[in-house]
Amino acid sequence: MDKEKMAKKAMRGDTKAYGELIHLYQEYLYSVAFLHVKNEQTALDMVSECIIKGYENIGRLREPKYFRTWMTRILLNAINDYYRKNPVCAVYEDAYLAITESPNAGISPEEKIDLYQAVDALPPRYKTIIILQYFENLKISEIAFALDIPEGSVKAYSHRAKEKLRQYLKEDYLYV
Structure with a gap:
């Protein structure tokens, strides 16, 4: 099933379709979060918060084809909220490990x-x-x-x- 059809099903309340979409985009969401917060656990927390808020508000999605960008917006809002509550600079230890362990x-x-x-x-x-x-x-x-x-x-x-x-x-x- 294509992503747009899954998004339409999710918008109608199909939790399985929403779960499949999350499965497809979980690495992408984590990557965006990690690049912002530079900490594995915080990135996972941001993604979890994004998934929950997305599920709670899936009915507000206007265009199924924009599911990924809609989730990105939710994730970025969660990250911005995190920084408002925790204005401490990000630590680079996790980033350093991730960078040095992945050849490019x-x-x-x-x-x-x-x-x-x-x-x-x-x-x-x-x-x-x-x-x-x-x-x-x-x-x-x-x-x-x-x-x-x-x-x-x-x-x-x-x-x-x-x-x-x-x-x-x-x-x-x-x-x-």
Whole structure:
């Protein structure tokens, strides 16, 4: 069954369809959360909160084809709430372990840490757009929907964020 049909079923109250959709997107949701909070347990907590809120509000989903971006919006709201309640900076220990244990040709572990720290230093709106665009490969239209902002704003924020990253990094290894 395709994802849009499953989303339609979930919108009508089919818990099995909702569960199947969550199963399909759980790694994606975790990845987005982890890139924001840099802590495995906190990322899992954010995803759990997102899943519960999504289930409680599935009837509010307007377009079944946007289920993933709708869930992304819920997740980002949960992350923003977390940061409002816990303004302490994220710890890099889990991120360092994740980075150094996953090989990625062309970028050393040190460069990856520099990149993640530079992304973390971005203002929140820029950080979110860079994570969704380059780490999660969302399209401009999907990001605009998830953040509830115009596509032009997404493009402008992305451009500004890349300029800031270039300033932070001042290295040739980052090609964004």
